[in-house]
Amino acid sequence: MTIQQHNTEEYDDPTLYDKENNLYTEDIPFLQKYASKAKGTILDIACGTGRATIPLAKSGHKIVGVDSHKGMLNEATKKANKLDLPIDWIQQDCTKLDLNFKTDFVFSVGNSFQHFLKNEDQDRLLSSVNRHLLQGGIFIFDTRFPSVEELLQPETEEFWHTYIDSETQYKVDVSTIAKYDALNQLQYYTTIRKYKDETNHIVNEVRTNVTLRYVYPKEMERLLANHGFEVLQIYQDWQENPITNNSYSMNYVCKKVSESYNDDSILSIVK
Template identity: 60%
Template sequence: MVLNNFEEYDDPILYDKENEQFMPELPFLLKWASYTQGTIIDLACGTGRLTIPMAKNGYKLIGVDIHVGMIKEARKKAAHFDLPIEWVEQDCTTLKLTTKSNFIYSVGNSFQHFLTNQSQDDFFSSVHKHLEKGGVFIFGTRFPSVEELLQPSTEEYWRTYTDSDTLYNVDLYTISFYDSLNQIQQYTTIRKYKNSEGQIVDEKRTNISLRYVFPKEMERMVQDNGLEIVDVYQDWNETPATNDSYELIYVCKKI
């Protein structure tokens, strides 16, 4: 994982404000968890957005992330509950856990943070090494559709939410540029904080780079690393993938 690609995660509190309430993956992950036994591994777990709810449903988990601030916040949140979670600060491309698992997952499009062919292969190699034979690996990534890649390079409105501390409305905008040669999208997220009169009182910008992988490219990469794709969906409701998909959900097994 590229070490200077963490700006979006330097503020774990802000990350949770904007993302913690969204858990579309949870029912799907719980379904697969019910088929397996033993410890489940959550790779690039962040602040435990899915790790903690999974553990609350009675499963034992290991949450792994390279970002010390995210892991620290995850531990803090989990401390309020008596949950069977082990938090590990490690790079997912050089994973060295003492546990193997029948079920590993990585959500939140975390796979797109691996920007080079080598880092992608190293990530899959780590997964393969820590999966039991026949074990399941589930991950998602944005679908590189024309609409997704050719977003405007000017400010584009995304959504609005209310900051829970200040009660300011926060308007989110994005600026993007796609580097076709490297298949990397450069994103800038702009947050405009507005008071009750609608005046902008603060503005924050963060940058992130995300790698896009085309389906046939992914198929070959997965197979080259000792896994096979069992199913591909366009969402966590198991809708079949189409050319109009926004993301792709891969269900893989260790051969």
């Protein structure tokens, strides 16, 4: 994925990322349903350490994972090799994909869409996806719903959850600090992890920062249409419940119906 250099802290420790995210599997059955209809190679964009890529490969699907973060791809490769899974892992900027195949199924999950912070980044991502999709091909992705509760969080430390670190057996209390920039639709997150021993004393504290872009439903509708996609469904979760004003997520199922406009050409004309 395209992540600005200052925006990679949350992913610079792939092992930690897996500890905190590998148990999430709610999207896998949904993706499996569409993967079963795919006729060729499936493309996972912003694949990270392969959380969603590997289960689909285990089901027998031919799949390629693309990400810009070398460390995440190295971890994905290790995991796939242990399972003897023939997955191609490719390090590329997802806004400038240059692969030697087209597919009828592309997906990008884990709210990766939010890492494309500028309008130009979003344009180039969707144009890139369009170029690698066959006519009528399916593109599935998710992004957080810009609800009032999500955006207007207090700019103070808020407890999130606790887990046990599998290596040290320390209890890890995770909290966040969020600040929303309404003009740019950017949420600045600081994640704080406090490692506590058996006596509940803090033995280590790690802070990471990430910036996320929020997109409103009507804004997304126009954005996708401009890039040759028809929105087939919008769900609030992977159980296919319809989106509401109280949703936390927007899960899109789109179909390529036309070619995307060439945003690079448009930019050159504007200049």
